[in-house]
Amino acid sequence: MNVFRDLVRVAMVGLLARKVRTLLLLLGPMIGVAAIIAAVGLTDSAKGDLKAKVAELGTNLVEASASSSFGGQNPTLPRDVVERAMTVTSVRSVAPIVELSNIIVTPYEEAREKYETVPIPVVGADENLPVVLEVPMVSGRWINSFDEGSNARSAVIGVGLAREFGVLPEELRTIDVGGFDYTVVGILDSVLLEPGFDTAVFISFASAENDFLDDDVLPNKIYARVDPSRVDETADALTTAIGLGGPDEVKTDVKSEALELAAQSDRQLQLIVVSMGLLAIIVGGLGIANVMSISVIQRSSEIGIRRALGHTRKIIAVQFLLEAIVVGVIGGICGVLLGMLAIFVGASIAGWVFVMAPWLAPAGVVLAITISVMAGLYPARRAARLEPLETLRLG
Amino acid sequence: MSDVMSDVLMRLEGVSRCYGSGEATVWALHDVTLSIHAGDFVSIVGPSGSGKSTMLGLLGCLDSPTSGSITVGGVEVTGLADAARTHVRGQSIGFVFQQFHLIPHLDALGNVETALLYRDLKPAERRERSMESLERVGLGHRFDHRPVQLSGGEQQRVALARALVTQPKILLADEPTGALDTRNAANVMExxxxxxxxxxxxVIVTHDTDIxxxxxxxxxxLDGRIVSDEVLR
Structure with a gap:
């Protein structure tokens, strides 16, 4: 134990005695590790908020919609689409909707002249939709079975539309939907997987049929939450289960896929910068080997006297290796801190979330130590092989 | 001069040392027999090329003879591996060199302490023994001075303190006054x-007959052989 402490102490004293040289030794592993950590961290941070969103939203929302193969208008899904979808065992819950087009919505009836009259999406939905989408209400309530059965003109609006119309939470308001007064009963929060819902109006299927459709109401789209481990198979199975015998085709879409794709870190960029970091650390290692080799020559008299005083070859070799290890440890730690600082500064400037995989820190230090030890091996061997008789120039 | 075996600290018996091989072989030492006793104050003197440096290497266990036997404290060191020889050297022999060979980045105390490293000593004990050794050569007050801040004579005294701190059986001094002025030389010899x-x-190895x-x-x-071995006092 005392011997080990002596070794560490001599290494530290030796390094501290030659501060500039030590600083030069530290730079190699430090810059290399910092570059690698910053590269991985910054490329991850760039997509950090998206990744968090994907994790939050889940990747198991599947959309199945009717699409006309003949270019016909308003393709629909079968009436019993929910039951059909539920026959796929990996489907957990389903919500059907009908999207109505060309309906003009204004904050109140008289606003029609002043207000922009671009049609906005009006969606007929049942009470399951927010459950399947896993979206909370900003205020109020969702459409319920009373709305469905009573023919009451109740509407839920997206949070974007609420902002646009100046609807306050819990405010009693009516809006004009295609010429009918609808009472706003609730405001739905943003649906990240379906951004269009931000500015949509949701009404019951009954209202949709009574006010806007000539025929019986039929859904044209369903949302299904499915077993997360079998998303793709389920999407395929849904096509078959729903489409059997119907005139229109069924298209499925895994809603999170686009988002996931966007959230993926730029692997190529990462690879390039990491390679440059590795190169820096290898050059740093060569620098250590070079500087230490020169140091062995400069310190040959010191090594000679130490050998004469009874320090063995092994002690001399370990002493030099230990200097390299200390350089690796300190260089590695400084490199990790520098890399973290780079991520932090970079992410702050770009407005990203700070993301750093926890394994990066120990990996960086280990890499720095490994390189330093490898670089120290040759000079350590040379130092140990010096003959005291030759270095002391006796006589 | 007694020849009682227990008094013999070191013995060279029929020791030869040659360098090179074949036609180029140089015999630096020829069949030398020499005993160093406890209490001896010996000088080994000769002109350059007489083999005294080779002798110093062998006496200091820094080198192995080509033939013959060397014992230190009754232990045969001739066939020992480097690590074992290093151990004997650390335990039994103290060195003083012409060029002092102090470690430049360490202060006087640090230089003396170097001789006690890796001996499983507590730092406090090592420090205490090193201070004592420095005081013995009259440099206790300059323990925190680096070699460059010390005169040649002082540096050689630090080297002496370093050689003494391990309490060696044999103190080997190689031209210890060679780099010193007369006054400092006298002081070191004293x-x-x-x-x-x-x-x-x-044991002092020198070419200076006065020393x-x-x-x-x-x-x-002379020429790799001992030509005389005389007791002066």
């Missing part, structure tokens, strides 16, 4: 003369 004891021998004659016993060398 200290050296007082260092041999009932358990220790002091050699100040020892109690003088071994003269």
């Amino acid at each position: 200290i050296l003369a007082g260092l041999q004891s009932d358990e220790r021998a002091v 050699a004659n100040s020892a109690a016993r003088k071994v003269s060398m």
Whole structure:
């Protein structure tokens, strides 16, 4: 134990005695590790908020919609689409909707002249939709079975539309939907997987049929939450289960896929910068080997006297290796801190979330130590092989 | 000069050392037999090329003979591996060199302490022993000075303190006054003369006959052989 402490102490004293040289030794592993950590961290941070969103939203929302193969208008899904979808065992819950087009919505009836009259999406939905989408209400309530059965003109609006119309939470308001007064009963929060819902109006299927459709109401789209481990198979199975015998085709879409794709870190960029970091650390290692080799020559008299005083070859070799290890440890730690600082500064400037995989820190230090030890091996061997008789120039 | 075996600290018996091989073989030492006793104050003197440096290497266990036998404290060291020889060296022999060979980045105390490293000593004990050794050569007050801040004589005294701190059986001094002015040389010789004891021998290797004659016993060398071994006092 005392011997080990002596070794560490001599290494530290030796390094501290030659501060500039030590600083030069530290730079190699430090810059290399910092570059690698910053590269991985910054490329991850760039997509950090998206990744968090994907994790939050889940990747198991599947959309199945009717699409006309003949270019016909308003393709629909079968009436019993929910039951059909539920026959796929990996489907957990389903919500059907009908999207109505060309309906003009204004904050109140008289606003029609002043207000922009671009049609906005009006969606007929049942009470399951927010459950399947896993979206909370900003205020109020969702459409319920009373709305469905009573023919009451109740509407839920997206949070974007609420902002646009100046609807306050819990405010009693009516809006004009295609010429009918609808009472706003609730405001739905943003649906990240379906951004269009931000500015949509949701009404019951009954209202949709009574006010806007000539025929019986039929859904044209369903949302299904499915077993997360079998998303793709389920999407395929849904096509078959729903489409059997119907005139229109069924298209499925895994809603999170686009988002996931966007959230993926730029692997190529990462690879390039990491390679440059590795190169820096290898050059740093060569620098250590070079500087230490020169140091062995400069310190040959010191090594000679130490050998004469009874320090063995092994002690001399370990002493030099230990200097390299200390350089690796300190260089590695400084490199990790520098890399973290780079991520932090970079992410702050770009407005990203700070993301750093926890394994990066120990990996960086280990890499720095490994390189330093490898670089120290040759000079350590040379130092140990010096003959005291030759270095002391006796006589 | 007693020849009782227990008094013999080191013995060279029929020792030869040659360098190179074949036609180019150089015999630096020829069949040398020499005993160093406790209490000896010996000088080994000879012109350059007489083999005294080779002798120093062998006496200091820095080198192995080509033939013959060397024992230190009754232990045969001739066939020992480097690590074992290093151990004997650390335990039994103290060195003083012409060029001092102090470690430049360490202060006087640090230089003395270097001799006690890796010996499983507590730092406090090592420090205490090193301070004592420095005080013995009259440099206790300059323990925190680096070699460059010390005069040549002081540096050689630090080297002496370093050699003494391990309490060696044999103190080997190689031209210890070679780099010093007359006054400092006399001072160092005075200290050296007082260092041999009932358990220790002091051996000075030199080409300077004045220095050699100040020892109690003088071994003269020429062409790799001992030509005389005389007791002066």
